[in-house]
Amino acid sequence: MVKPLRSELPSPPNVQFSHFGLINEGSQSRSSLVTSVIINIIIAIVMIVAGTTVRKGIQSPSTFRNLVKAIGLHSAQGLVAVMAIISGILAYWAKRRWQYHYGFAEICFAAVSAWHLAAGLSTHEVLLSRWVALIASAYIAARGVGNMADAKRNVPQ
Numbered sequence: 001m002v003k004p005l006r007s008e009l010p011s012p013p014n015v016q017f018s019h020f021g022l023i024n025e026g027s028q029s030r031s032s033l034v035t036s037v038i039i040n041i042i043i044a045i046v047m048i049v050a051g052t053t054v055r056k057g058i059q060s061p062s063t064f065r066n067l068v069k070a071i072g073l074h075s076a077q078g079l080v081a082v083m084a085i086i087s088g089i090l091a092y093w094a095k096r097r098w099q100y101h102y103g104f105a106e107i108c109f110a111a112v113s114a115w116h117l118a119a120g121l122s123t124h125e126v127l128l129s130r131w132v133a134l135i136a137s138a139y140i141a142a143r144g145v146g147n148m149a150d151a152k153r154n155v156p157q
Contacts, residue, residue, distance in 0.1 A: 047108045103147030110141035
């Protein structure tokens with residue numbers, strides 16, 4: 001029969017709730033606190049700007065028009081494609097480095113998108129694209145929750 005796990009110390013230290021939450025508070029440095037606060041502020045600013053843009057809408061596509069006038073249509077399209085690829089690489093890097101915050105940002109993005117899409121629904125016309133985008137918002141939210149859970153599970157103890 002297997003012997004039950006017991007400490008050989010007469011009064012073992014109480015480790016209950018020692019790793020409660022995402023970060024082990026006992027070894028958190030001041031720089032990690034500052035980094036966490038800065039990242040959260042940046043995420044909040046990005047979400048406010050994205051929410052304002054989604055709520056007001058992009059009124060005029062003058063930026064892309066000006067870019068086309070400056071460098072030509074195909075060059076502008078290529079530049080937009082390269083920027084999308086670079087954004088994807090940066091998003092991957094951010095996810096690997098700050099997975100919990102990345103998941104939170106995904107949930108916020110999904111919430112803002114779903115709110116904007118739901119506000120545009122009407123009984124007069126049914127747009128399949130809106131419903132597909134709403135389903136995509138639900139998927140993004142699910143991925144955000146998954147990333148947050150994965151980050152909590154993978155924190156070194």
